[in-house]
Amino acid sequence: MCASVVVSCPGSANAQEQKIGAPPEAVNMRLVGYNDLQGRSAYQPTIHHQGNRYIAYIGHHGGTPEVPKPMNSLTGQPEFNGTSIVDVTDPAHPRFLAHIPGTPGNYEEGGSQMTRVCDGKNLPKGDPSKTYLLRVFGGKSHQIFDVSDPAKPQLVWERQGELKDTHKSWWECDTGIGYLVSGVPGWRVNRMTEIYDMSDPAHPVKIRDFGLPGQEPASTGPVPEQLHGMISLGVQANRVYFGYGTNKGGAMQIVDRQKLLNGPKEPTPENLRYPEVGRLTMTPWNGAHTTFPMLKMPIAEFAKDSEGSQRDIVMIVDEQIRNECQEPRQMAWFVDVTIEAHPMVISNFQVPEASGNFCSRGGRFGTHASNESMAPVFYKKVAFLSYFNAGVRA
Structure with missing residues (x-):
């Protein structure tokens, strides 16, 4: 595009x-x-x-x-x-x-x-008159710009030391906590998580590194698929949803935010497992590109039930990589995480190929990502999916 x-x-x-x-x-x-x-x-x-x-x-x-x-x-x-x-x-x-x-x-x-934006008036130590842009700088680094005048952006911070890769980070504007998709040298994957206190955008402070056991330095054995991105629901919900494996061997990981930020930080297998409260292991054919949480979803069919009339749902979208249907189909998956220790796929959404002869049009046919906005106008009502040669779907 x-x-x-x-x-x-x-x-x-x-x-x-x-x-x-x-x-x-x-x-x-x-x-x-x-x-x-x-x-x-x-x-x-x-x-x-x-x-x-x-x-x-x-x-x-x-x-x-x-x-x-x-x-x-x-x-x-x-x-x-x-x-x-x-x-x-x-x-x-x-x-x-x-x-x-x-x-x-x-x-x-x-x-x-990648881009994320926060107003200084919301950040605990931000300048109330300013607006800040967090972006990746290629696969090498992360940067923060003052974009109070969006026509004249000014660099205010850059992470020092070259990374192996970067990707889709998350920034909590009310706390300043930044979950940065990075490739810290020594880790066994090109993408894992660096967590920073970015409440003062000019002076971020690193909190810890995080990933799946087996990805950390000095570990041995099979290496789990690398991180793609995460979405945090912040202090109140106390949950962060991580997606690993863009289009194969994926996992959706549910993490206790407080334990993640305040627990033991040395990247040992035990410490990496400590904040995890649930995990969905996907098939070798599918990954977790985007993990979009929608908690307390009312289910009309269950409205009269004494329990379970509301469910916590995560929409997982994986990314089609090869052109013209030369790999397993990627789609949107809806996962019930109400019982966090036992996530369960309950449905999926896909575009019928025959509706547009998409496998023969050229390019990729399958999902890529979903919108990530939690604005009330659409949140829990309408989801928007990028679908490569099948366009935008809602």
Whole structure:
């Protein structure tokens, strides 16, 4: 995807096989606005209500061999793909504000794929007048920018020491705790978790490293699949949901947040197991790319039951990797974690291939990720899934 699009959801249409020059296919969605992002391949967008505006912070993959450094039309200079900042207050007319360059490298090797944003007024030690962007700096590091003026981002912190990789981190804006997907040298996987107190964005303090037993330094035997990302529900729920194995041999891990932050920190097998309260081990065919928790979901069919009328659900989405259906199908899985020690898959969602002849269209067919917003307008009501050549599904 090399553009930012904004959609709304009236109307109806039937999916048909793609034809060159044909109009976009849509069912209960329509295109409202568009920005070409200077031709940069978009990955993770974070939409943030900032003052009286809505600002999109969009992470990019690296460039291509043909165009390793697209032109920044605002400066007239070619720049490695990084983070685009777009004013989307008027969805019909998105306005490109700034581009923060990332690291050299094409595709997954460069760029700055991930973004998280917190207001200083919510962070315990943040400047109330400021807004902060946490992003990865390629696979090498993590950075925090002051984006109070989104057109003029200013670097305020960078993690020192080169990592083996980075990916999809999480930042609790009310506490400042940051769960950073990192590749700390010595660990047996390229992605594990570094936890920082980032309540003062200019001076983060490391708390600990974390991963699955068998991933830690000096361990032996089989190595569990590496981390993809996590989602924390913060202090009140006291749970963090980790996803391992993007598209194979995956696991969804439920962790006691307080034990994770305050328990013994040396990465021994015993200490790594200590905060875990539940784990779902997936098949060799599927992974856990995104683990999106939806607790206390009312189940209409169970409304009259004396117990269990509400269930804690985690939506797991795994990522299709190969083109044209050349591997097991990836999809969205719904897991009942009400009894945390015994997670159970209760249903799944997938797009029928025959509805659009998706295996023969070219590119990937299957899920990639879900939205991660907990805004009341959609949370626990409508989920949005990125589905590669089958588009966006809700």
